[in-house]
Amino acid sequence: MATIITKDGTHIFYKDWGPKDGQPIIFSHGWPLSADAWDAQMVFFADHGFRTIAHDRRSHGRSDQVWYGNTMDQYADDLAELIEQLDLRDIVLVGHSTGGGExxxxxxxxxxxRVAKIALIGAVPPLMLKTEANPGGLSIDAFDGIRKGTYDNRSQFFRDLTLPFYGYNRTGSTISEGIREEFWRQGMMGGLKGQLDSIRAFSESDFHQDLKAFDKPTLVLHGDDDQIVPIGAAALSTVKIVRHAVLRIYEGADHGLTQTHQDRFNADLFDFIIA
Structure with a gap:
């Protein structure tokens, strides 16, 4: 297992696939998953000559389960340490959901x-929580429900979450039990404390100022039937801040579109990177 050790002593697991002299793509996963969520993308892009890297966020997957530091600032600093310890440059950063916040x-x-391009996929910025200044966000009650479901019966909650996550609760959808089981497996690898902390991190972090720092080509890609991160408060708001961003909307697509629309997504991300 490949790991880095951060300044606070946390072991962060990562995968590093493809030619080491290829342009690096770093994939940041969503909650409550792990680097394994990106396996198909890592193989696809490594086969096209890229160096593909994905890490397990602290308290997720195979990384250390820590009591402190499960915050968006620390997630970002862990990513920075990974980049610096591997001495990566000309990077394409790809983040899905919470990973988009990271x-x-x-x-x-x-x-x-060190960055060449950025792709935000079904990502949580600029702010998920409904506030007076962000009326299109979700009520705190929604996130309290996620917290309670995760705390009370994490195993069952993760199984149930796959239905809206992948749009499997929509009429006419084709359900993959394998995808559902894989989501559950990855989620159950993480630590409960860190996953509970991460709910606050992805829902209450305000990314407006961070988005204003974007000065590289940016892709914002979202499904318009995303039941987890609604497009209005997310992608449609992000492109008002990152005005040079390219917005791509998948009509009828769900939150887990990197899997449910895998071939289309891989092709669109490839076209963005090589353009």
Missing amino acids: VTRYVGRHGTD
């Missing part, structure tokens, strides 16, 4: 000197 906060805290 990537965005990285840019806000560490800049874009």
